[in-house]
Amino acid sequence: MVTISGSAQVFPYVSHLRVYEPLEAFSDAQQLAILAQRTRERSETDAIEHEQSLRRILRTISDPFPHHEPDLMRITHFPTSNGSTTPYYCPNQLAVRTALAAESLDQSLRGPLIDVLVPEVAREAHQARLDPETFADSVAKLHTRSATWGVPFAWFALIHEDDLTEVVEDEDRVTTVRITARIGDCIDRGKRSIAHLAVAAPEMDLFDEITELVEWLGIFRRDAVVEVDYGPVAERVFPDDSPSDVRLGIESLAEADMLGAAAAYRRLASRWIPIRQLARAS
Structure with a gap:
């Protein structure tokens, strides 16, 4: 572990x-x-992204979309077998991701609220700014997925607690935790979880979620690396046993050990449900 x-x-x-x-x-x-x-x-990149998001939120006219901002690139260094490290890169793809987020919001919200949050004129202007020659390729190969109010359990099926872990702190406060693993390992772990759940609990949402993640990872090069970035929620949960709890829960289901599966779920629920309830707090 690196702090x-x-x-x-x-x-x-x-x-x-x-x-x-x-x-x-x-x-x-x-x-x-x-x-x-x-x-x-990385800290500077995160600060730039935060500043840009605040600037968009504070516009006098409601318009949450980026305006011709250069795409940010995140860099991580992953160890090689000879003890050195190799740089890997993740494009932010903010323009494409905000377009897809607005489309998703449009499907989930109805009535005047969507026009207040994301006015149609702003959506049309953003669509006009997108490069049609690169948009389709970017949509087909998005490098980043986001989740609010907690880390999805399906993500934990891809990582192990002994993977490369960075704890980012500021004045003794944990600001995020990043866990990184080789994409091949993540795919293998995901497929193993899918195989267990296909036999023991194919009706679970987790089965579909992990299946979709493995399909997504399959579009990238086999020498890529995968990062789970907790974000500021890390301060509430770290040290976190969720990767092992998800793995033990799935393995218990495969072995028909309902007590073990229930115990793993209780540990996950006690850790994450209070955080997800904050989404509905006033």
């Missing part, structure tokens, strides 16, 4: 699942953007 320090930033409870690939996996334009940002620290 590093980062600047204090107050984010909403948003967690991220990211895929990082080597430089040669990207287009020439993306490689130029990566090379221009390759010396920037």
Whole structure:
């Protein structure tokens, strides 16, 4: 486990699942953007993203979309077999992700509220700013998934507690925890969980969620790495046994050990349900 320090930033409870690939996996334009940002620290990238989001929220006219902001690139360094580290890169793809988020919001909300939050004129203007030549490719290969009010249990099926872990602290406060693993290991773990659940509990939402994650990971290079970034919710749960609890719960189901599965779920529920209830708190 590596503990590093980062600047204090107050984010909403948003967690991220990211895929990082080597430089040669990207287009020439993306490689130029990566090379221009390759010396920037992760804490600085997070601070820039936070500042930009605040600027969008505080606009006098409701418009949450980015306006011609250069895409941020995150960099992680993962150990190699010879003891050195290799850089891997994850494009933020904010313009595409905000377009997809607005579309999802439009499907879940009805009436005047959607026009207050995301006015149609702002959506149309954002759509006009998107590059049609790269939009489809970006949608097909999104490197980042986000979740609010907690880390989805399906994400924990991809990682183990002994994977590379960074604890980011600021003045003795945990600001996030990042767990990184090779994509091949994540896919194998996901497939193992799918096989167990297919026999023991195919009706569970977790079965469909892990299946969808494994299909998503399958579009990336086999030399990529996967990162679960807890975000600020880490302060409430870390140290966290959720990866082992999810694994033990699935294995218990496969062995028809209902007591073991129930115990694992109780541990997960006691840890995460109070956090998810905050989404409905006034």
